[in-house]
Amino acid sequence: MYGLIALGFHVTYVVSSTVNFSQGSSVMLGAVLGWVFAVRLGWPMPAAFAASLLLCAAFGLLVERTLVRPFAARGSSAWLMATVAGGIVVDNAVLFTFGKEPRSFPALLTGKPIELLGTGVYPLQIVIPLVGLGLAAAFSLVLHQTRPGKAMLAVVQNADTARLMGINVRRTIALAYALSTALAGLAGLLIAPLFSVHSDMGTLFGIKAFAVAILGGIGSAPGVILAGLIYGVSEALITALFGSVYTQIAMFTVIIVALALLPQGLLGRAAVKKV
Numbered sequence: 098m099y100g101l102i103a104l105g106f107h108v109t110y111v112v113s114s115t116v117n118f119s120q121g122s123s124v125m126l127g128a129v130l131g132w133v134f135a136v137r138l139g140w141p142m143p144a145a146f147a148a149s150l151l152l153c154a155a156f157g158l159l160v161e162r163t164l165v166r167p168f169a170a171r172g173s174s175a176w177l178m179a180t181v182a183g184g185i186v187v188d189n190a191v192l193f194t195f196g197k198e199p200r201s202f203p204a205l206l207t208g209k210p211i212e213l214l215g216t217g218v219y220p221l222q223i224v225i226p227l228v229g230l231g232l233a234a235a236f237s238l239v240l241h242q243t244r245p246g247k248a249m250l251a252v253v254q255n256a257d258t259a260r261l262m263g264i265n266v267r268r269t270i271a272l273a274y275a276l277s278t279a280l281a282g283l284a285g286l287l288i289a290p291l292f293s294v295h296s297d298m299g300t301l302f303g304i305k306a307f308a309v310a311i312l313g314g315i316g317s318a319p320g321v322i323l324a325g326l327i328y329g330v331s332e333a334l335i336t337a338l339f340g341s342v343y344t345q346i347a348m349f350t351v352i353i354v355a356l357a358l359l360p361q362g363l364l365g366r367a368a369v370k371k372v
Contacts (some may be wrong), residue, residue, distance in 0.1 A: 100325020101229040101284040102306035103313065105277035108236070110315050112249045112273035115165055115176055117157070119184030120281050121303020127153050127282025128289040128298060129191055132200055142203070146286055153282030154275040156187075161274035166267070184303070192296040199293030225287050226326060232280065233322040240318075249273065308352050314362030324363055 102124060106116045117123075127149050134145035164179040206220040240246035251259040252269050260266050285299065292298060305328070313324030328348065336344045356362070 098225055098229075098284055098288050098302070098325070099306050099309045099328050100313075100322035101225070101232065101287075102281050102302060103310035103315075103321040103325055104229065104233055104236070104318060105280040106307055106310040107315055107318055107321050108277045108280065109270075109273050110310075111240070112253050113165075113169070113270045114253055115169060116180075116307070116310075116315075117160055117165070117274060117277055118177065118180040118303070118307070119160060119164075119187065120277070120306065121299035121301070122184035122187040123153055123156060123278040123281035123299070124285040124288075124302050125191065125296060125299035126156060126187065126278075127285030128202065128294045129195055129285075129296070130282070131286045131289060132202055132294045133195075135203055136200070142205070149286060150279050150282050154279040157274040157276070157278030158271055160278065161271045165274070166270075188296055188300070195296055197296060199295040202289035202294050205287070205290050219291075221287070221290060225284075226329075228283070228287065229322050229325065233318040237318045305348075308349070312352055312355055312362055314364045317362070317364040320362055320364030 102120060105120050105123070110116050130149035130152055131145050134140045134148050135142055138145075140148070160180060160183055164183045165176040168174070168176040168179060206224060211218050211220065211223065238246075240249060248259065248264045249269055251262070251264060252266050256266050259269075281299075281303075284302075288302075306325070309324045309328050310321045312328065313320035313322070315321065331351070332344055332348055335347050339347070
């Protein structure tokens with residue numbers, strides 16, 4: 098789950114050197130839209146998933162066009178605060194329209210728990226990391242083996258040169274933001290049956306996922322997924338052994354220590370600067 102959300106941070110970073118700090122709101126938006134389509138409107142689950150992801154992607158386009166592009170074009174870092182503010186606006190808009198009461202999401206992949214390493218694991222809890230690993234592998238392959246993927250890499254390396262070579266830089270960056278928020282929306286849809294659906298459900302997930310992205314090396318898709326798996330397992334173990342009171346203290350302390358020892362993250366690489 099954390100790796101899947103962090104993959105969205107990776108996508109925008111490798112294309113535009115920017116990140117969307119309203120990513121947690123995209124998680125919530127995916128879950129809320131899925132609930133509205135599947136429960137309130139009674140749509141079939143595949144149709145509800147498709148419509149939710151399309152609207153999440155549209156939200157990503159809106160974020161890039163209104164909260165990132167105007168500031169990045171001027172060389173300003175104000176997009177940092179703008180995306181944070183945008184996420185707060187969305188969270189509160191959903192609070193006023195959807196309500197503050199948590200809602201139950203229909204179960205996905207119903208079945209008996211599978212015994213794994215002496216504990217019971219539901220099928221959906223196995224599917225989530227498999228989806229994350231599959232998407233990370235697919236994106237890495239597309240990025241390095243296809244013309245559109247190489248165009249994305251060209252944009253972040255030198256946008257002016259990419260533009261002279263016929264690459265539509267603005268469209269490429271907008272596409273990266275749409276993909277990023279769609280990934281976060283997918284994470285929200287997948288975790289919705291495991292958690293209650295409510296307007297602020299994505300806030301903490303977004304913060305943790307950004308920490309995971311930095312820990313894994315935000316420029317590496319396999320790195321952020323690996324860091325997500327490590328973070329999730331470690332968090333569960335600490336909660337089980339010592340209680341939830343110590344979970345956040347221990348996990349963020351470990352992240353600080355890990356980044357002090359590995360500044361580029363688990364699989365990240367230091368940028369090469371030509372002099």
